[in-house]
Amino acid sequence: MAITAAMVKELRDSTGAGMMDAKKALTETDGDMEAAVDWLRTKGLAKAAKKSGRTAAEGLVGVAVEGGRGVAIELNSETDFVAKNDQFQKLVGDVATTALGTADIEALKAADLGGKPVETAITDAIATIGENMTLRRMAAVEGQNVVAYVHNAAAPGMGKIGVLVAFSGDDEGLARQVAMHVAAADPRPQALNEDALDPAIVEKERQVQIDIARESGKPEQVIEKMIEGRMKKFLAEITLLNQAFVVNPDLTVAQAAKEGGIEITGYVRLEVGEGIEKKQEDFAAEVAKAAQG
Template sequence: MQITAAQVKELRERTGAGMMECKKALTETGGDLEAAVEAMRKSGMAKADKKAGRVAAEGRVEIVSEGNKAVLVEINCETDFVGNDDNFRAFSAQCAQIALSSGAGDVEGLMAETVDGQTLEEQRTQLIAKVGENVQVRRFDRLQAEDALGFYQHGTRIGVVVSLKGGDEALAKDVAMHIAASKPVCVDESGVPQELLDKERAIFKAQAEESGKPENIIEKMIEGRIRKYLAEITLVGQPFVKDPDQTVAQLLDAKGASVTGFLRYEVGEGIEKKKENFAEEVMAQARGA
């Protein structure tokens, strides 16, 4: 049977796939639109399975808030090009909105949420078929503030949410900007993991012992370095980026505020990217030839 341009157009609008792929699906299903949609969804699943093992370390972070609650989400793809694609951006924004409004406790639960009759997981696999890259919703966290929430996004790659007790939104935004730039590990000393502190203390001790100084002096050297280390990794100990003459703790004290929590995501952090060596690749192909 003859497939009309109107049928192809409708299928493209339903699936977002290319014209030739839509025409082929309609031809194979005898012009049955619903059967073509189902076939293309199955095809999309197959493409998604093939791409699932590919490294997705690019993408974007999304921040969505409502009242005193906010969510930070990271969605990954393989290239900057797809990271800026309108379809990818729309999917990312929808994931963030659902993460805020739903009761999902983890990514698996989030992907099972339904929007317009489809789960987010189904939408993800269709997006993979559309953009031709692996797409992953990597993580999300929510944060609730007692008094003020602050947000800062550096492009689409770094996102920060901070909650304050006391203070106001302007202060919270300044602190969020500081967190984006200075990458603190935690708010204060109480949040530093003990294993991290023990590891650094062992390193400082080994370094100090090489000086040959007496044990009591070595202990003082270690404590001094630990204090310096804590000032570097804790939010309140760091010099405030907009005024390095005062620490973040001093800034907060002057405003009668304290930080009750923060979230900081950077796209791709902790993901091992594949390193391409094109010279070796060419040599290997030459040897094979």
């Protein structure tokens, strides 16, 4: 029986198995969908389906640098305990290294890792480790030079926050200090400079400041100066090059870089679980519910 792409998709959706595993299961069972599900179960490849609904908000960010290119990937797990698992850490490192040769996350999921697509390797790990996992994000930066910094490192090249900084010049130590700044800065930089900032963010803040200023009841010409000053402060706070350098707050990041003979040309910052709504567990309620049952 001919195995169609629609059949493979249906089996993948119902079991959570990888594409190649689903295709093999259908081939082995001559297209019998129920038999294919059982085949996957016997191989331990359908376990992922039961776990796919769980929130994966823990995990690790892995970074890798090669020449003038650096990549950061976020591989999520359900618990921080799994993030300390040697098998999980090896997977994070392997996926980050594989990412060096890909353009985006979709290409990364399809890229070869040990003879199978990265997506399948993750599905296999879900089945053996027993937790849902998600390859959530990938980001890359390129430049004359790239340095990486990992905050709260769990192992070399991976941790809770991963930062890459692209720069021109020779002072790698200073560039690494800038990477540490990116990890620690509050507020977090949202763009390298004003030109790279999303215009919608600027316009939204400008409108907020206009509304605030008009509430004061001051003359329009005074309001305009108030807005100008507040917007300048806002832009300085959220653009990396204009932020006060954490190592020497008397200088901006751009000034510190210039004094050190380097130019910061790009950066990436990924933090585990950023933007994921974590389910809040009420342990007392769980116990009470179990007691009633």
